[in-house]
Amino acid sequence: MPARSSGQRRMIPLHKVKKAKQSNKASVGGSRSVLSLLNNIFSKPISLGIPLVLLLLGQGFAKWGSTLSLQQDRIISFPHFLSYFCLLIRGFLWILLLKNIPLILAYSVFSLQYILVLFLGVLFFAEKVSLFQGLGTLFIVAGVVLCGLGEKRNV
Numbered sequence: 001m002p003a004r005s006s007g008q009r010r011m012i013p014l015h016k017v018k019k020a021k022q023s024n025k026a027s028v029g030g031s032r033s034v035l036s037l038l039n040n041i042f043s044k045p046i047s048l049g050i051p052l053v054l055l056l057l058g059q060g061f062a063k064w065g066s067t068l069s070l071q072q073d074r075i076i077s078f079p080h081f082l083s084y085f086c087l088l089i090r091g092f093l094w095i096l097l098l099k100n101i102p103l104i105l106a107y108s109v110f111s112l113q114y115i116l117v118l119f120l121g122v123l124f125f126a127e128k129v130s131l132f133q134g135l136g137t138l139f140i141v142a143g144v145v146l147c148g149l150g151e152k153r154n155v
Contacts, residue, residue, distance in 0.1 A: 043100035048109040051090045058086035059117050063125055108147040114140055
C-alpha cells in the first residue's frame with residue numbers, strides 16, 4: 001500500500017458510514033433535537049402562517065413604537081424592542097420554511113403581507129387607503145391565485 005501524503009483524505013466505505021449514522025441515532029435514544037422538531041413542524045404549508053403573523057406583529061409594534069416615540073419625544077420605545085424580537089424570530093423560522101417548502105409557494109403566501117399590513121394600518125392606525133393602493137392589493141391577490149393555480153397543475 002503506498003504511503004499517503006498529509007493532504008490526502010482516507011476514504012471510508014459507504015457501509016461503515018451508514019453503520020456509524022445508525023449507531024449515532026441509537027445513542028440519542030430516540031429523542032429528537034429541537035432543530036429536527038422545528039424542521040418537522042415547518043415542513044407543512046400551513047406553517048407559512050406563523051412567520052406571516054410574526055411579521056405583522058413586528059410591523060404593528062414598529063408603527064406603534066414610532067407613534068409613541070413621537071408623542072414622548074424619544075428615539076426608541078418598548079414596542080420597538082417587541083418589533084425587533086418578532087422580526088428576529090420570524091427570520092429564523094423563515095429560513096426553516098425555505099428549507100422545507102417550495103419557493104414559489106412560500107413567496108406567494110409571503111406576498112400576502114402587503115395586503116395584511118394595509119388592513120392592519122386601516123384597522124389599528126386609522127390610515128386611509130387610496131385607489132392605487134386598493135388596485136395594487138387586487139393585483140397581489142390575483143398574482144397569489146395565479147401562482148397557486150400554477151402550483152396545483154405542476155403537482
